Amino acid sequence: MGQNLPEKIFSAHCGREVHTGDTVIAELDLVMAHDTTGAWAIDPFREIADKVFDPERIVFPFDHAFPAPSVAMAHLQKKVRTFAKEQGIRIRTDGVCHQLLAEEYVKPSMLVLGADSHTPTSGGLGALTIGVGSTDAAVALATGKNWFRVPEVIRIVIEGEMPHGVFAKDVILHIAGMLGTEYSAYKIIEFAGPVVEQWSVPERMTLTNMCAELGAKTAIVPSDERTREYLASQGREDDWEANGPDPDAEYAETIVVDVSDLVPTVAQPHDIDQEAKVEDIEGRPVDQVFIGSCTNGRIEDLRVVRSIWEGRELNRDIRVVITPASRRVYLQALEEGLVEFFMKKGVSLTNPGCGACLGRQGGVLDDEEVCVATSNRNFPGRMGSPTAEIYLASPATAAATALRGVITDPRPYLPQAVEG
Amino acid sequence: MNWIFPDNINTDLITPGRYNQTTDPKELAKICFIEYRPEFAKQVKPGDFVVAGRNFGCGSSRETAVTSLKHTGIEAIVAKSFARIFYRNCMNQGLLLVIGDTDGITPEDELELDIDRQKLVVKTQGREIDVLLPRMMLKLRDEGGIVEYLKRHGLGALEELAKL
Numbered sequence: 001m002g003q004n005l006p007e008k009i010f011s012a013h014c015g016r017e018v019h020t021g022d023t024v025i026a027e028l029d030l031v032m033a034h035d036t037t038g039a040w041a042i043d044p045f046r047e048i049a050d051k052v053f054d055p056e057r058i059v060f061p062f063d064h065a066f067p068a069p070s071v072a073m074a075h076l077q078k079k080v081r082t083f084a085k086e087q088g089i090r091i092r093t094d095g096v097c098h099q100l101l102a103e104e105y106v107k108p109s110m111l112v113l114g115a116d117s118h119t120p121t122s123g124g125l126g127a128l129t130i131g132v133g134s135t136d137a138a139v140a141l142a143t144g145k146n147w148f149r150v151p152e153v154i155r156i157v158i159e160g161e162m163p164h165g166v167f168a169k170d171v172i173l174h175i176a177g178m179l180g181t182e183y184s185a186y187k188i189i190e191f192a193g194p195v196v197e198q199w200s201v202p203e204r205m206t207l208t209n210m211c212a213e214l215g216a217k218t219a220i221v222p223s224d225e226r227t228r229e230y231l232a233s234q235g236r237e238d239d240w241e242a243n244g245p246d247p248d249a250e251y252a253e254t255i256v257v258d259v260s261d262l263v264p265t266v267a268q269p270h271d272i273d274q275e276a277k278v279e280d281i282e283g284r285p286v287d288q289v290f291i292g293s294c295t296n297g298r299i300e301d302l303r304v305v306r307s308i309w310e311g312r313e314l315n316r317d318i319r320v321v322i323t324p325a326s327r328r329v330y331l332q333a334l335e336e337g338l339v340e341f342f343m344k345k346g347v348s349l350t351n352p353g354c355g356a357c358l359g360r361q362g363g364v365l366d367d368e369e370v371c372v373a374t375s376n377r378n379f380p381g382r383m384g385s386p387t388a389e390i391y392l393a394s395p396a397t398a399a400a401t402a403l404r405g406v407i408t409d410p411r412p413y414l415p416q417a418v419e420g
Numbered sequence: 421m422n423w424i425f426p427d428n429i430n431t432d433l434i435t436p437g438r439y440n441q442t443t444d445p446k447e448l449a450k451i452c453f454i455e456y457r458p459e460f461a462k463q464v465k466p467g468d469f470v471v472a473g474r475n476f477g478c479g480s481s482r483e484t485a486v487t488s489l490k491h492t493g494i495e496a497i498v499a500k501s502f503a504r505i506f507y508r509n510c511m512n513q514g515l516l517l518v519i520g521d522t523d524g525i526t527p528e529d530e531l532e533l534d535i536d537r538q539k540l541v542v543k544t545q546g547r548e549i550d551v552l553l554p555r556m557m558l559k560l561r562d563e564g565g566i567v568e569y570l571k572r573h574g575l576g577a578l579e580e581l582a583k584l
Contacts, residue, residue, distance in 0.1 A: 023582045040443055040483055044567045048575060065441075072441035079443075117481040117505055133483035133509035135566060143575050147582045181428060182475040186504050215478065217504055271428060358437045358480075379432045379479060386436075386455045 002246030004153045005220055006188045009128040009243075013111040020250070022150045028057070029110040031140045034097045035062040037115035039076040040134035042083050045141050053144035055088035059105065061097040063353045069361040095326025095352040098122060098294040101129070102205060103328055107231075107239040108223030113140045117212045118294050118376065124204035125230070126223025126243050128188075131212060151186050151217050152252035157193035160260035165411035167304070168203040169296055169374070169394035170265040171195075172210040175257060177265070177275025185215035187252060190245065195259055196221055201230035202298045209295045210376050213272040234328075264409055266372075267392040270380045278397055278409045287369040289402045290383070291395055292323030292350075293357045296374035299324075299332045301395040306341055308399040308413045313345075315405030320347045321363040323355035359383040365390075372401045422527050423460060423494075425472040430479035431506065435488050437480075448484050449491035466493030471525050473499065477506025483513070490515040496533065498522055498540060498551070511557050514565035520551035555584045 001019065003011065011017045013026040033041050038060045045052075052058055060080055068074035084091050092100055097114065098121035106112060108126035112119070119131035132146070140146050158171065189211050196204065204221045211219035222244035231240045266281065268274040291297070291305060302324065314320060322342055324330040330352055333339050342349050348363070350356075356363030357375040365371055365384030371391070373383065378390035393401070396410035403413065433456040435448060442448060453460040470489065476499040477485065486509045489497070496516035510517045518533065520540050525531070530543040533551075535558065540549040559581070563569035570577060 023584075025579050025582050036440070037481065037483070040487075043443060047567045048570045070441065076441060076443070115481060117479065131481050131505055133481050133486070133505055133512065135483060135512035136508060139512075139566060139570070139578065142570075143578060145578060147578065181478060182501065182503075185475070185501065213479075215475065215503060360437050364438075377432070377479060379430045381436050381455055382432050384438075 002248035002250065004245045004249040004251060005190050005222055005243060006128055006153055007150060008245070009109055009111055010148065010150050012109065018150050020150050020152055023147060024150060025145050025147050026111055028113050028140055028144055028146065030105055030112045031058045031137065032097055032101060032112065032119070033060055033115035033134065033137045034064055035066060035073070035077050035080060036064045037134045037137060038080045041115060041137040041141060042079060044135050044138035048138070049142035052087045052089065052141045057144070058089045058141060059092060059100070060084050060089055061092040061095065061100050063096045064358060065360045066093055066353055067351070095328070096294045096297065096354055098209065099297070099325035099329070102201070103234050103326060108227060108241050109243050113137065113146060118209055120211050120216065120218040121205050121209040121294050123208035123218050123220040124201050126221060126227055128218060128220060130218050151188050153188045153190050154184055155190050155192055155251040155254040157254060157256045158191065158195040158259060159193045159256060160195065160258040162195060162259055163262055164416065165264055165396060165414050166259065166262045167394040167396060168199060168206040170262055171257070171259055172207050173265045173267050173272070173275060173392060174262055176210065176213060176267065176272045178257070179214055180273045181213060181271060182215045184211065187216060189214070189216050189219040190251070191219065191221045197224065197226070200226055200300070202300045206295055210272070213376060264394065264397050264411065266397065266407070267378055269378055269389040269391065272376070272378060272392060278393070278407065281407055282409055284407045285370065286318060286372050286401055286406060288319045288321065288363060288365065288371040289398050290321050290323070290356045290363055290371055290373040290375065291398050292321070292325065292355050293375035294325060295376040296395050297323055297325030297329065299329050301374065302329070302333050302338050304395045305399040306338055307415055308396060308410060309345055309403070312403055312413070314402050318402055318405045319363070320402045321350060321356055322347050323350045323362060324352050326352050356383055372398050372407060374398050421465070422469045422471045422525060422529055422531060423464065424525070424527055425470065425476070427473035428475045428478055429472055431477055431482050431485035432479055434485035435482060440482060440484050445487050445491040448488040452488040452492055461492065464492045464494065467495050469495055469531050470497040471499070471522050472497065473522065474501045476502050478503035481505045481509070483509045486510050486513050486515055511560050512566040514561045514563065514568070516561050517557065518551045518553060520549045556581060559584055
C-alpha cells in the first residue's frame with residue numbers, strides 16, 4: 001500500500017512501516033520551546049528527569065516577549081536561561097522561533113516537535129513539524145520521543161494562474177474561508193499542484209503556518225528544487241533532500257483550489273474564516289498597520305511593501321509597525337536599504353520577534369481600534385483590547401492600507417513586475 | 421452548575437497573553453476567562469462543568485489555559501469537539517474532556533458522567549447523551565496526568581501508552 005508523505009516520515013522515525021490510524025512512539029530530530037512555553041515545561045521536566053535527551057537537538061528561542069517588557073516576563077526568561085545553562089541547551093534571541101527553525105535547523109523529512117501552535121510553518125521545507133503544549137515538550141526533552149496518532153491526510157491541490165496582486169496569504173485566507181476553522185482538525189494537510197510547485201519556500205511557509213488555524217496537526221509541502229534553492233540561500237544546501245508521497249498514496253480527501261479568479265482577500269474580525277474581498281470592504285478606517293510575524297515577516301514581504309510605498313507618502317494619522325521575523329531578515333533589509341527607507345517613511349521598526357502579533361508589546365491596541373495585520377490570528381483581545389478589531393491581510397494589502405489610512409486594495413499601487 | 425460557552429472558544433480568551441506570564445497554577449486559576457467572562461473565576465466551584473460547542477480550546481498552544489481551568493476545580497469540560505493541542509494538553513494534565521452533543525444543556529441542569537457506559541446523564545431532563553471518552557484520556561486522568569504516570573512507572577512506560 002502506498003504511503004502519503006506524513007506516513008513516510010512517521011515510518012522513518014518509528015523503525016517500521018506505519019499507516020493512518022496507528023498510534024506510535026516516534027523518535028524526534030528536534031525539540032523547540034520558547035520563552036513562555038519553555039518556562040512552563042521546566043517544572044514537569046524536573047518531575048521525570050535530570051538530564052535532557054540531547055542538548056544538541058533542542059533549541060529555546062526567546063521571541064514571544066524579548067527583550068522582556070515586564071518583570072513577570074523577565075522572571076520567566078531567567079527561569080529558562082538558568083535551566084538552559086545547566087543542561088547545555090542553546091538559547092536564541094534573534095527571531096521568531098519558526099523563522100529560526102526554517103533558516104537554520106529544519107531539514108526535509110525531519111520530525112520536529114515545537115511547543116507552539118504555529119510549528120507547522122517549517123512544513124514548508126518538507127518536514128513534519130508538529131505543535132504541542134509544554135507537558136508534551138517536557139516529555140520530549142526527557143526522552144527524545146513522544147506518542148502520536150498517525151492521522152488522516154487531506155491533499156490540497158492548488159492550481160490555476162496567480163492573478164496580479166494576489167499572494168500566498170490571500171490563497172490561504174481564501175482556503176480558510178472555504179473550509180472553516182475546524183475542517184482539518186486532527187488531520188495533516190499535504191499540499192500539491194502547479195502553483196505550490198512554483199512557489200518559493202517563504203511563500204509555502206505562509207501557507208503551512210496558517211494551517212494551524214484550520215485545526216490541522218500540521219501541514220507539509222514536499223521538498224523539491226525550490227526547497228534546495230531556499231536551503232542554499234540560507235547557506236545549507238547540503239541539508240537538502242527531495243521527498244514526496246508514493247504515486248499510489250491514499251488520502252482522506254483531495255480538494256482542488258483554483259486561484260485564477262482570486263482577488264486580494266482579508267479575514268475580518270474576529271475569526272480567520274471570516275473571508276472578505278478587499279474591494280468589498282475598502283474605505284474602512286484603520287488606526288494601525290502591523291507588518292511582521294511568522295506568517296509574513298520575511299524579506300520577500302518587506303520587498304513587496306517597498307514596491308508599494310516607493311515614491312508615495314504614508315497616511316499621517318496611521319501608525320505603522322514593522323517587525324522583521326529574524327535578525328537575518330533585518331540584516332538583509334539593512335543591506336538592501338529597506339531599513340533606511342522604512343525609517344524615513346515614519347515607520348516604527350522593532351527588533352525581530354513575535355512583536356505586536358500576540359499583544360504583549362510593540363503595538364498593543366486600545367479599545368475599538370482597528371488594525372490591519374499580516375499575522376495569523378484575529379481573535380478578540382489577541383493584539384490588546386478585546387474590543388479592538390483585527391483584519392488579517394497580505395503585506396501588499398497592509399502596505400496599501402498604510403498609504404490611505406483606510407482598508408485599500410493593493411492592485412492599483414503594485415508595479416506589474418512584482419510577483420508573489 | 422454548568423458554565424455554557426459557544427463554539428470556537430480559543431485559548432487567548434481563557435488566558436489572554438498579557439495575563440499569561442506566570443507558572444503558578446493558583447494565579448492562573450484567578451485569570452481564567454478574565455476579560456471574556458470575568459465572573460467565571462470568582463464564582464466557579466469545584467465539581468462544576470464547563471459545557472461548550474464546537475472546537476473548544478482552539479488557537480495558541482499555551483498550556484496555561486489548561487492549568488488555569490484545571491485549578492478552578494471543574495469536574496470536566498463537555499463539548500461537541502475540541503481543538504487538537506488543547507485536547508492533548510488536557511490529557512497530559514489529567515483534566516477530563518468529554519465529547520458529546522451539548523445542545524439543550526442549561527446552567528441549572530444536574531449532570532452526571534457514567535464513564536463505564538460512556539454516557540452523560542442529564543438528570544434534570546431525564547435523558548442521556550452518548551459521549552466519547554478514549555482509553556488514554558481515562559488512563560491519564562486516573563494517573564493524575566502524564567507526568568505523574570511517568571514518575572510512577574518510569575520513562576519506558578511511554579511505550580505502553582501507545583498500546584492503550
